[in-house]
Amino acid sequence: MSAVLEAVDVSKRFGGVHALRNVSLRLREGDVVGLIGPNGSGKTTFLNCLSGVFPPSTGRIALDGRPIPRRGHAVARRGVVRTFQNIRLFGWLTALQNVEVGALGAGRARRGSSRRHALQTLAQLGIDRLADRYAGTLSYGDQRRLEIARALAAAPRFLLLDEPAAGMNEGESAELGAAVQAIRRERGCGVLVVEHDLRLIMRICDHVVVLNEGEVIASGSPGDVRTDPAVVAAYIGTDDTGNATNGGAE
Amino acid sequence: MTLHEFVQQCINGLSLGSTYALLALGLAMLFSIMGLINFAHGELLTIGGYVMWTLLHHDVSWALVVPATLLATTLAAVAMERIAFRPLRGASIETLLVTSFALAFFIQTVLQIGVSAEPEPIAHTGWSDRGYSVGPYTIGLIQIITTAVTFAVLVALVVFLRRTLLGVSIRAAAEDFAVVRLMGIPAGRVVVAAFALSGLLAGIASLLFFASAGSVSPTSGTAPVVAAFIAVVLGGLGNLAGAVVGGYVLGFADQILAAVHSSTILQFHDAVVLAILIGLLLLRPQGLVGRSRGLA
Numbered sequence: 001m002s003a004v005l006e007a008v009d010v011s012k013r014f015g016g017v018h019a020l021r022n023v024s025l026r027l028r029e030g031d032v033v034g035l036i037g038p039n040g041s042g043k044t045t046f047l048n049c050l051s052g053v054f055p056p057s058t059g060r061i062a063l064d065g066r067p068i069p070r071r072g073h074a075v076a077r078r079g080v081v082r083t084f085q086n087i088r089l090f091g092w093l094t095a096l097q098n099v100e101v102g103a104l105g106a107g108r109a110r111r112g113s114s115r116r117h118a119l120q121t122l123a124q125l126g127i128d129r130l131a132d133r134y135a136g137t138l139s140y141g142d143q144r145r146l147e148i149a150r151a152l153a154a155a156p157r158f159l160l161l162d163e164p165a166a167g168m169n170e171g172e173s174a175e176l177g178a179a180v181q182a183i184r185r186e187r188g189c190g191v192l193v194v195e196h197d198l199r200l201i202m203r204i205c206d207h208v209v210v211l212n213e214g215e216v217i218a219s220g221s222p223g224d225v226r227t228d229p230a231v232v233a234a235y236i237g238t239d240d241t242g243n244a245t246n247g248g249a250e
Numbered sequence: 251m252t253l254h255e256f257v258q259q260c261i262n263g264l265s266l267g268s269t270y271a272l273l274a275l276g277l278a279m280l281f282s283i284m285g286l287i288n289f290a291h292g293e294l295l296t297i298g299g300y301v302m303w304t305l306l307h308h309d310v311s312w313a314l315v316v317p318a319t320l321l322a323t324t325l326a327a328v329a330m331e332r333i334a335f336r337p338l339r340g341a342s343i344e345t346l347l348v349t350s351f352a353l354a355f356f357i358q359t360v361l362q363i364g365v366s367a368e369p370e371p372i373a374h375t376g377w378s379d380r381g382y383s384v385g386p387y388t389i390g391l392i393q394i395i396t397t398a399v400t401f402a403v404l405v406a407l408v409v410f411l412r413r414t415l416l417g418v419s420i421r422a423a424a425e426d427f428a429v430v431r432l433m434g435i436p437a438g439r440v441v442v443a444a445f446a447l448s449g450l451l452a453g454i455a456s457l458l459f460f461a462s463a464g465s466v467s468p469t470s471g472t473a474p475v476v477a478a479f480i481a482v483v484l485g486g487l488g489n490l491a492g493a494v495v496g497g498y499v500l501g502f503a504d505q506i507l508a509a510v511h512s513s514t515i516l517q518f519h520d521a522v523v524l525a526i527l528i529g530l531l532l533l534r535p536q537g538l539v540g541r542s543r544g545l546a
Contacts, residue, residue: 051432052432053428053432071431073431073432073433073434073435073436073437075432076431076432076433076434077434081432081433081434082432084429088426088429090421090422090425090426090429091425092421092425093418093421093422093425097418097421097422098422100415100418101418101419101422101430101433101435102433102434104415104418104419104433104434104435105430105433105434105435106434107434114415150433151433154433154434
């Protein structure tokens, strides 16, 4: 039976602000799930709860039926690894060393094996030629790819990608989509993609969850979500009669 | 002061600069990773001095004094982390700073009560007074050894930080501790390794410092750690190369000012050194080398 990362009725409050209200989501190994919503809808807060940055105020997050640990490093050790909306690479480490840190997190403590594994991971993302460059000197798109490579080196069973296509052009975004599909195919891990590029989400995801103001307003196949009136209204607003002002979310 | 005298005073300042540089390296590393300026770092120097005093007092050979001193300061640094700083993980920089002062006073008081408030003589090594003439200049064996050891330590430290997985993870933690944890690396391991390294560096500084200082007292580490802190700020916070440069600049400045001051203004020696520091930081607020461009 495949592993499951599950959030049940997760809420998060910061003082009097409800960032998340009763959000539930189920991610199985081998699935690609999209999490979309307007700015400030709580997507990154939800990712922070899933990855152990902070605990939810109420609700439950479980991996294979067991609650996820409270400490961030223990969550990663159990196979939940993430990237970041604002790229957080180690700029003064080379690309290879960035990936080696991920490999060390996965318990590869020997330099030889971690180096070999890190090079393979860089190759999978098509950036092995940049192995010896300082991460801070790479182009924006390559930095995004390197973040994913670093997360993959930590041997995730569940990979959480926070706006991986931000700042990418259409061609780069298409390449990224292909890379995510390859990761699912070759590694079998579940992938949760938070993204504003709806074309990418519709192309690569099996299931899409839509957040608005901290609440789930729609959940289903990409096709169903795209035409859901609540989603359309959240993205482009409604007219005076309460009807969406356009016909689709894209 | 003639050029000849200036160069000679710089040579004389090599020992002091090396001690400052080694202490500053330990301070800079902990600051990079934890945001901690550990003023109890000077007490590691003192502990090393007392270990040397005890062993040399009992005629133990230098071949044993060296590893025993290094082991003692390394273990003391790890104990500091375990007892004083680990319970405060995630605390504000002010809390950590006050804790480090408290720890420094605690160790000084324990030494005053447990050993003595008076300085204890450390047996002079015959070799530390030896000197050689190079042209018009005189250079002491202790200056040659301290400088060679400091540069060897710096090279070894850079190789460790660049070539080993633990070293790479320490550098990564210095850049973004939270992300290192989210990659699955336990924070404790990295922090303990950094404290152990800083203790080892303090041990090396201790051996070099007390080999020529001649005595150790409970407050022996206070002035050097303040100087090392100034060196870290002067070089650029959290930058290892900057810490070394800052240490040597301060060591040379100390020595040259002591030589040129008339006896009347000698009492303002520290004020003059600090005024120079303020002047340099007004010109280069980021420090001589620059603020935190990565650990190595």
